[in-house]
Amino acid sequence: MNHEQIIKAASFIKGKIEETPRIGLILGSGLGVLADEIENPVKIAYSDIPGFPESTVEGHAGQFVFGTLKGAFVAAMQGRFHFYEGYSMEKVTFPVRVMKEIGIGTLIVTNAAGGINESFEPGDLMLITDHINNIGTNPLIGHNDHNLGVRFPDLSEAYSKNLRLLAKNTAEKTGLSLQEGIYIANSGPSYETPAEIRMLRSWGGDAVGMSTVPEVIVARHSGLEVLGISCISNMAAGILDQPLSHSEVMETTEKVKASFLQFVKELVHDIHSTTKR
Template sequence: MNHEQNMRAANFISEKCFETPKIGLILGSGLGVLADDIQNAVKISYSDIPGFPESTVEGHAGQLVLGKLNGVMVAAMQGRFHFYEGYTMDKVTFPVRVMKELGIETLIVTNAAGGINESFEPGDLMLISDHINNTGTNPLIGLNDDNLGVRFPDLSEAYSKRLRLLAKNTAGRIGLSVKEGVYVANTGPSYETPAEIRMLRVMGGDAVGMSTVPEVIVAKHANLEVLGISCISNMAAGILDQPLSHDEVIETTEKVKNSFLQYVKELVVEIHSTTKQ
């Protein structure tokens, strides 16, 4: 994707939107319900947006929703794209480029993840402090467009310390217990083996999933401030003596949706109040 393609998609969306959003949301498996709480919503199917792929995974509605969440203008992806669906990394991360062109300054990225850290439990929310890119590739491979970002972006603070502190304080204020840890991205779509989970634990991983990292790399390339939240939907392979399934992911995210909804609604207000001009 190039700058012109990004602009074409952003202009298409802007024509349908009554106000410029500054906060973007990427909603992972089972977490798209948050977009249903957006007021005065403008809903645009991914298939209508120039250059957008279509989501093929259960629990991903496949639309961009723009409107007011708790009084704050947001643009929310109700479903994301994954490398394992057969899309190139350019396609997977294209929405992040478009959000940047829309005027987004802060990106909240969410996902459902398997717990590697044995102190975690299904239903926990984990603030992502850092990540390990275990996909074997990078969305920035290829010629660099200097209009989009620098050739060698710094990822020493991929997930904003400022936003993590704000998120911890917000959780404390509403009486919500949150974890913090390192997210590992694999390509999927198969779940990891118990041996792979033991390896990832040694590497320093606390949770594992099949998304987020490519989007965050591109977000940092685009100079966006990022907050990442994982919903621990299940314990990873080998920790509990039971098989893994996507149904379990959806079931767990359904159980925690009320606390997740309240948390993100509070967060957008706090982020808005601390970043508005």
């Protein structure tokens, strides 16, 4: 997507809201319920925004929600786009470009993921410390627009150390047990085989999913600070003797809804309090 398309989409959104959001949230499968907590919401369907694709996955509402969350004016994506839906990497990451253009400085990305680390349990929340891109492509392939970022962005701190420390302090304050680990992104949509999970574990992966990494790469290319949170919705293939299903993902995220909501709301409050000083 060229810069003009980004500006066009951002201008459309700016015309619908009265305040500039500084914190953006991308809400993964089953986690979109957080957007329902936003006060005085302005909802904009993706289908209404110029250049936006539409979300096709169950558990993804397919809209932006703007409003106040714990004192901070935020932009929340209630549903995201995935490479496996058939969208180009440019389309998958287009909303991140638009969020940057409307004024976002901090991005919180969430997802539902399969647990590779055998000490994890379904329902755990994992703070993403780093990632491995195993999708087989990169959203920055092709012409680089220097208006958007440098040709070779540094990902040595893809997930902000300061935000991770803040998140750990928030978790401790709210009494939440927070796991930490490395997230691996595969293209999907099929779940991994037990052999693939053994391979991913040997690489150092703690959780696996089908999203997040492209958005984080583009966010860092855009100069955004990023925090990532995975909800361990199930244990990955071969760990437990049971089949995997999207319905299981949705059931687990429903069970952890209360702790997820409390944690992320407090986190938004703490980030807002820190950045406005």
